[in-house]
Amino acid sequence: MNNPVLNSNAITMQHGRLIVPDQPIIPYIEGDGTGPDIWRATVRVLDAAVAKSYQDQRKIQWLEVYAGEKAYRLFDTWLPDATVDACKNYLVSIKGPLTTPIGGGIRSLNVALRQMLDMYVCLRPVRWFNGVPSPVKNPKSVDMVIFRENTEDIYAGLEFAQKQQRLRTFLALLKEHFPDQFKKIRFPLTSGIGIKPVSSEGTERLMRAAIDYAIKNQRRSVTIVHKGNIMKYTEGAFRNWAYALAENEFAEQTYTWRQSEKTKDEKGEAAANAEQADALANGKILIKDAIADIALQQVLTRPEDFDVIATLNLNGDYLSDALAAQVGGIGIAPGGNINFLTGTAVFEATHGTAPKYANLDKVNPGSLILSGEMMLRYLGWTEAADAIIQAMDATIASKRVTYDFARLMDAATEIKCSEFADALIANM
Numbered sequence: 366m367n368n369p370v371l372n373s374n375a376i377t378m379q380h381g382r383l384i385v386p387d388q389p390i391i392p393y394i395e396g397d398g399t400g401p402d403i404w405r406a407t408v409r410v411l412d413a414a415v416a417k418s419y420q421d422q423r424k425i426q427w428l429e430v431y432a433g434e435k436a437y438r439l440f441d442t443w444l445p446d447a448t449v450d451a452c453k454n455y456l457v458s459i460k461g462p463l464t465t466p467i468g469g470g471i472r473s474l475n476v477a478l479r480q481m482l483d484m485y486v487c488l489r490p491v492r493w494f495n496g497v498p499s500p501v502k503n504p505k506s507v508d509m510v511i512f513r514e515n516t517e518d519i520y521a522g523l524e525f526a527q528k529q530q531r532l533r534t535f536l537a538l539l540k541e542h543f544p545d546q547f548k549k550i551r552f553p554l555t556s557g558i559g560i561k562p563v564s565s566e567g568t569e570r571l572m573r574a575a576i577d578y579a580i581k582n583q584r585r586s587v588t589i590v591h592k593g594n595i596m597k598y599t600e601g602a603f604r605n606w607a608y609a610l611a612e613n614e615f616a617e618q619t620y621t622w623r624q625s626e627k628t629k630d631e632k633g634e635a636a637a638n639a640e641q642a643d644a645l646a647n648g649k650i651l652i653k654d655a656i657a658d659i660a661l662q663q664v665l666t667r668p669e670d671f672d673v674i675a676t677l678n679l680n681g682d683y684l685s686d687a688l689a690a691q692v693g694g695i696g697i698a699p700g701g702n703i704n705f706l707t708g709t710a711v712f713e714a715t716h717g718t719a720p721k722y723a724n725l726d727k728v729n730p731g732s733l734i735l736s737g738e739m740m741l742r743y744l745g746w747t748e749a750a751d752a753i754i755q756a757m758d759a760t761i762a763s764k765r766v767t768y769d770f771a772r773l774m775d776a777a778t779e780i781k782c783s784e785f786a787d788a789l790i791a792n793m
């Protein structure tokens with residue numbers, strides 16, 4: 366695989382700051398299924414936004430790296446070491462979706478990349494663009510940013526398949542050392558087993574990133590979403606560690622519901638209410654929590670109560686697709702996987718490979734384009750990022766949109782994936 370030696374055009378992190386050369390090398394993975402369609406559209410829009418904003422002064426040097434079906438075809442391996450190395454060495458990259466087989470076969474390459482590069486935050490902003498069709502009454506109120514923990518939880522891949530020797534060995538150990546827990550398995554002989562690790566370290570770094578973001582972006586609240594009533598020592602502990610982090614490290618900037626509960630117990634409800642009102646009036650960020658099932662209802666019924674959301678891996682996966690539906694669907698939902706300590710980041714759409722539409726030049730490239738917009742903003746190339754947002758507003762307002770929006774909008778003209786990119790460029 367052609368992988369140029371790391372050179373002065375690599376983005377680096379120095380003293381906690383990204384150093385971005387004017388012609389940075391940025392690796393990209395095309396992706397499977399509809400990946401090539403949306404990547405072809407995306408790269409043109411990103412290049413146009415950079416050219417419009419900086420003329421010849423700045424330009425991205427794209428470096429193709431391989432993963433998934435294309436890597437397997439070319440190199441007989443799903444995720445070449447050279448790809449992981451390039452994402453690590455060049456620090457910032459972008460990818461299309463990759464296929465993961467269900468119920469067997471290779472484990473998720475998407476999840477593997479996140480874990481190998483320790484990108485502990487999956488950052489997924491959910492905002493509405495004027496004119497986008499939505500199933501909710503007031504999509505304008507949907508402006509949430511999901512911080513999904515990206516390296517732990519049941520995505521760790523600690524699974525034992527039914528009836529395999531490894532599972533029998535595991536169950537024998539469990540029976541010997543934890544007989545009470547073993548008895549709780551209803552059908553031990555026919556079960557598959559998964560293990561859910563959740564740590565205080567993983568929780569704290571995720572929550573720190575979420576609060577940092579809330580402070581820098583003048584957000585009102587961070588809601589910890591968990592299922593801690595049922596999974597007490599994983600999801601319940603996540604809630605407790607997240608509250609403790611806010612109280613210990615951000616006492617000046619935040620006020621927590623847990624503090625409010627404590628004041629209520631000690632001094633009564635009126636005192637707790639007054640304390641909270643005072644903290645919020647002084648610009649403190651409210652740290653609160655919600656159990657995952659009711660949170661999934663309330664993000665629909667009262668979206669204005671949700672702002673930044675900090676949650677575990679599986680909850681975050683569910684929440685991101687559910688929230689995307691409120692603002693026009695998965696065709697427009699961007700994301701980034703980020704390690705804020707090393708600077709390593711891989712930007713990618715929230716959706717998957719949508720294989721039935723592969724090579725039809727049909728799907729909405731908006732999710733990957735907006736992931737690229739997040740990438741440009743991450744690099745500090747704000748003018749180029751703004752140009753994309755402004756073009757997206759103008760293009761949607763002109764009602765020339767891909768099939769997913771066209772089927773929900775009145776009097777819209779359906780255009781192809783590539784034509785949507787053309788329209789964005791024309792509207793820049």
Ligand SMILES: NC(=O)C1=CN([C@@H]2O[C@H](COP(=O)(O)OP(=O)(O)OC[C@H]3O[C@@H](n4cnc5c(N)ncnc54)[C@H](OP(=O)(O)O)[C@@H]3O)[C@@H](O)[C@H]2O)C=CC1
Nearest residue numbers: 461462463464465475695696715716717718719728729769
């Ligand atoms: N990060 C990643 O790389 C991810 C990979 N995947 C993988 O992708 C594969 C397919 O997963 P699946 O669950 O079907 O989910 P997908 O997100 O691929 O597709 C589900 C549906 O979402 C809609 N959709 C998806 N992408 C677009 C788009 N760009 N524009 C408009 N609509 C879109 C389509 O809806 P409609 O039918 O209504 O038109 C599509 O049928 C699996 O192998 C899965 O593991 C899944 C998620 C993330």
Ligand SMILES: O=C(O)CCC(=O)C(=O)O
Nearest residue numbers: 464465473475476682715
């Ligand atoms: O890796 C996959 O195939 C799916 C991942 C996913 O759904 C996500 O990260 O949102």
Ligand SMILES: [Mg+2]
Nearest residue numbers: 682683686715
């Ligand atoms: Mg998902």
